[in-house]
Amino acid sequence: MSYETITTTRAGNVLKLTLNRPERLNACPPQMADEIFDALRDLDGARAVLMTGEGRAFCSGADLAANADKSGTGPINGGDRAFTSLQRHYNPMIQALASVPVPVVSAVQGPAAGVGCSIALAADFVIAGKSGYFLQAFVNIGLVPDGGSSWMLPRLVGTAQATRMMMLGEKIHGEEAERIGLIYKCVADEALTAEAEALAEKLANGPTVALGLMKRNIRAGLESDFTATLLMEAQGQREAGMSQDSMEGAMSFLQKRKPAFKGA
Incomplete structure (x- = not known):
C-alpha cells in the first residue's frame, strides 16, 4: 500500500517499515500511528519486520506542533484530547507491534524520544548506533510517559533506571542503553543498517x-x-x-x- 508518513518495502521475507518524515525528525502524528498499525495488520507473508527512521532520527516523539491547541483556552498538549488520541491511535499501534506474530527489529539512529522511544522498545530486538539515544521527554513539558513505557521500562532496566529516565528526562545513549539492558546491541553508526538487516534476515529465515x-x-x-x-x-x-x-x-x-x- 501507499502511505503518506511511512514507507514499506520487502526484501525477501523481511518487511522494512520506515518512518518517513525526516523534515520533522520523524515525529509521529496520529496518522503515522494509524499507518504503522495498518502495515502490521497484513504482513503478506513477511516473516520479520525491520523498523527504521528516514534521515538522522528514528522518531522524535509525537508531533506536538501539529496537534497542539494554541488558542490559549485549553491544555496545549494534554487533557481529553490526549486521552482520546492515545486510545484511538497510539495505543493500538504499540499493541500491534507487541503482538504481531513475527519478530520485530528496530534500528535506532539519533533520537528515539517520547512515544518514539516506546515504538523502538516495543520491538523484540533493538539495535542502536552510537549516535542513537532514548529519551523519556514527558517530564520536560509536564506530562507523564505513555506508549506503554511505564510497563516496558521497569521490566527492561528495573525500577531505579526507569524512574531516572521518566522523572529526570535524561538521555540514554546507545552504549549505555546496551550496558543497562535497555536494548539488545549498540554498534558503530556506519554498521547499524547492515547489522539490523542481517539480524532481521536471520529471524525471517527461522522457524x-x-x-x-x-x-x-x-x-x-x-x-x-x-x-x-x-x-x-x-x-x-x-x-x-x-x-x-x-x-x-x-x-x-x-x-x-x-x-x-x-x-x-
Whole structure:
C-alpha cells in the first residue's frame, strides 16, 4: 500500500517499515500511528519486520506542533484530547507491534524520544548506533510517559533506571542503553543498517511459528505465575510441534544438515 508518513518495502521475507518524515525528525502524528498499525495488520507473508527512521532520527516523539491547541483556552498538549488520541491511535499501534506474530527489529539512529522511544522498545530486538539515544521527554513539558513505557521500562532496566529516565528526562545513549539492558546491541553508526538487516534476515529465515510462540510466551510470562507459565509453554510446544518447521528441524538434526525453515 501507499502511505503518506511511512514507507514499506520487502526484501525477501523481511518487511522494512520506515518512518518517513525526516523534515520533522520523524515525529509521529496520529496518522503515522494509524499507518504503522495498518502495515502490521497484513504482513503478506513477511516473516520479520525491520523498523527504521528516514534521515538522522528514528522518531522524535509525537508531533506536538501539529496537534497542539494554541488558542490559549485549553491544555496545549494534554487533557481529553490526549486521552482520546492515545486510545484511538497510539495505543493500538504499540499493541500491534507487541503482538504481531513475527519478530520485530528496530534500528535506532539519533533520537528515539517520547512515544518514539516506546515504538523502538516495543520491538523484540533493538539495535542502536552510537549516535542513537532514548529519551523519556514527558517530564520536560509536564506530562507523564505513555506508549506503554511505564510497563516496558521497569521490566527492561528495573525500577531505579526507569524512574531516572521518566522523572529526570535524561538521555540514554546507545552504549549505555546496551550496558543497562535497555536494548539488545549498540554498534558503530556506519554498521547499524547492515547489522539490523542481517539480524532481521536471520529471524525471517527461522522457524516462524516457534518464534511467534516464544514472543507470545515472553510477554505473557511477565504477567503470569510459574505454574501458569509452565502450562503456557506446554501448550506452545504442542502448537510448535505440529508445524512443518518442527518436522524439518527434527529431520535436519537426524540427517546432520542445516534446517531449511519455511515459516509454516
